[in-house]
Amino acid sequence: MSEKCILCKRELKPVEIGATKKFIHRASTEYLCLSCLSKEFKVSEELLLKKIEFFKKQGCTLF
Numbered sequence: 001m002s003e004k005c006i007l008c009k010r011e012l013k014p015v016e017i018g019a020t021k022k023f024i025h026r027a028s029t030e031y032l033c034l035s036c037l038s039k040e041f042k043v044s045e046e047l048l049l050k051k052i053e054f055f056k057k058q059g060c061t062l063f
């Protein structure tokens with residue numbers, strides 16, 4: 001069974017689960033999709049994706 005966004009109930013991609021853990025809480029078991037995350041933080045999805053890319057390059061294990 002795949003995880004769903006707790007706000008909009010959309011099915012989540014692994015990267016969105018990683019992003020929730022990174023930006024909200026590492027031990028979180030409730031996840032947000034990128035568009036809900038971007039609303040939550042009042043930033044663009046594009047900016048979140050850029051941050052994710054940045055963390056990936058640093059070797060972050062959440063992505």
Ligand SMILES: [Zn+2]
Binds near residue numbers: 005009
């Ligand atoms: Zn959502």
